[in-house]
Amino acid sequence: MLSTGQLIVVTGPSGVGKGTLLQILCDRHQGKILFSISVTTRQPRAGEVDGREYFFWTRQKFEQSRAEGEFLEWAEYAGNLYGTPRRAIEDWIALGQIVLLEIELEGARQVAQTFPSAKRIFIAPPSMEVLEQRLRQRSTDSDEAIAKRLEHARKEVAAAPEFDPIIINENLEDALQQLEKAIFSA
Numbered sequence: 001m002l003s004t005g006q007l008i009v010v011t012g013p014s015g016v017g018k019g020t021l022l023q024i025l026c027d028r029h030q031g032k033i034l035f036s037i038s039v040t041t042r043q044p045r046a047g048e049v050d051g052r053e054y055f056f057w058t059r060q061k062f063e064q065s066r067a068e069g070e071f072l073e074w075a076e077y078a079g080n081l082y083g084t085p086r087r088a089i090e091d092w093i094a095l096g097q098i099v100l101l102e103i104e105l106e107g108a109r110q111v112a113q114t115f116p117s118a119k120r121i122f123i124a125p126p127s128m129e130v131l132e133q134r135l136r137q138r139s140t141d142s143d144e145a146i147a148k149r150l151e152h153a154r155k156e157v158a159a160a161p162e163f164d165p166i167i168i169n170e171n172l173e174d175a176l177q178q179l180e181k182a183i184f185s186a
């Protein structure tokens with residue numbers, strides 16, 4: 001069904017720096033990579049815009065679309081639903097584009113089943129202590145939400161060997177270079 005493009009999945013615990021890395025990547029390689037915009041039922045954070053960071057939907061609308069098979073993958077994470085709209089991804093891949101998904105572990109596992117040819121990259125923190133610091137310094141989540149995210153993070157880090165490559169985001173520029181190599185190498 002999908003033959004010409006390349007699907008790339010980037011996974012890693014919340015707060016590890018996926019969004020930071022991918023934003024720089026997007027600026028450096030404009031037009032060369034297409035980024036999927038996910039749907040979520042979580043509330044927008046300050047500064048987030050519907051249709052830019054996410055499509056912010058009600059749980060009812062999400063569940064209806066899910067039942068209609070409109071998501072390529074989906075997962076419940078820290079009490080909210082997240083999903084990748086299928087249509088745009090399939091169209092872009094068919095057009096030969098490099099398409100990037102930034103998603104959590106369960107979704108990445110689903111994509112491994114449905115698109116075995118997808119590249120699967122894991123962004124790991126230098127340590128759990130650094131991860132917690134980054135989540136706290138970002139100031140976007142309550143203590144309770146941070147605790148839930150750290151709980152998920154432990155499971156996600158344990159699953160890192162399912163991915164190749166594993167990139168440790170300690171020095172941002174080093175991590176970016178490894179990410180570029182993973183994405184643009186044949």
Ligand SMILES: Nc1ncnc2c1ncn2[C@@H]1O[C@H](COP(=O)(O)OP(=O)(O)OP(=O)(O)O)[C@@H](O)[C@H]1O
Pocket residue numbers: 012013014015016017018019020021134135137138169170171172
């Ligand atoms: N290499 C790095 N060194 C120090 N701080 C970093 C580094 N990379 C990212 N950060 C900082 O860590 C925080 C979390 O980064 P970011 O929001 O990109 O994480 P994320 O993995 O996208 O999280 P989420 O999955 O929750 O969206 C931000 O404040 C960011 O500036």
Ligand SMILES: Nc1nc2c(ncn2[C@@H]2O[C@H](COP(=O)(O)O)[C@@H](O)[C@H]2O)c(=O)[nH]1
Pocket residue numbers: 012013014018038039042073074075077082083084102103104105106107108
């Ligand atoms: N399975 C999916 N996971 C997704 C999707 N979009 C984002 N995410 C991941 O959720 C967590 C939390 O994100 P946040 O924006 O609330 O911090 C993080 O790991 C994201 O990568 C998706 O479509 N499917």
